[in-house]
Amino acid sequence: MPTNLPGSVLFACTMNAIRSPMAEGIMKRLHGTRVFVDSVGVRKGEVDPFVIAVMDEIGIDVSGHRPKTFDELEDTSFDAIVSLSPEAQHSAVEMTRTMACDVLFWNTFDPALVEGNRETRLDAYRQVRDELMKRITAAFPPSRLPAG
Secondary structure, three states: OOOOOOOEEEEEEOOOOOHHHHHHHHHHHHHHHHOEEEEEEOOOOOOOHHHHHHHHHOOOOOOOOOOOEHHHOOOOOOOEEEEOOHHHHHHHHHHOOOOOOEEEEOOOOOHHHOOOOHHHHHHHHHHHHHHHHHHHHHHOOOOOOOOO
């Protein structure tokens, strides 16, 4: 079992509708209940149907995700916060000024900015999903034990 695995991780992006829910779903898939995982946004967005579609492609159901903001967090004690947008990084730094917490900044492209037909847009979301999978697997390596 990895010794550097944090007990709790918060993923944060701008609206908690695309990047951070993807990251939350991936982390939960990799680590199950061994790590408490949550996600937030600087502002509250709407559930993005493209996120649900591309996550479903890899067997992760995020259809029940409900976007929330930093202000709506029930618990603010996290071992690590991973910010996926500059706005989220600013909010994470502000939130952690008085606590011991690792704040990581993974500036991640917002696939909602891509225009074009459905397949072009889905490809952009897949690229973000796959990049998050690589980064999360590298930063928080899964053990060989089944997730709890």
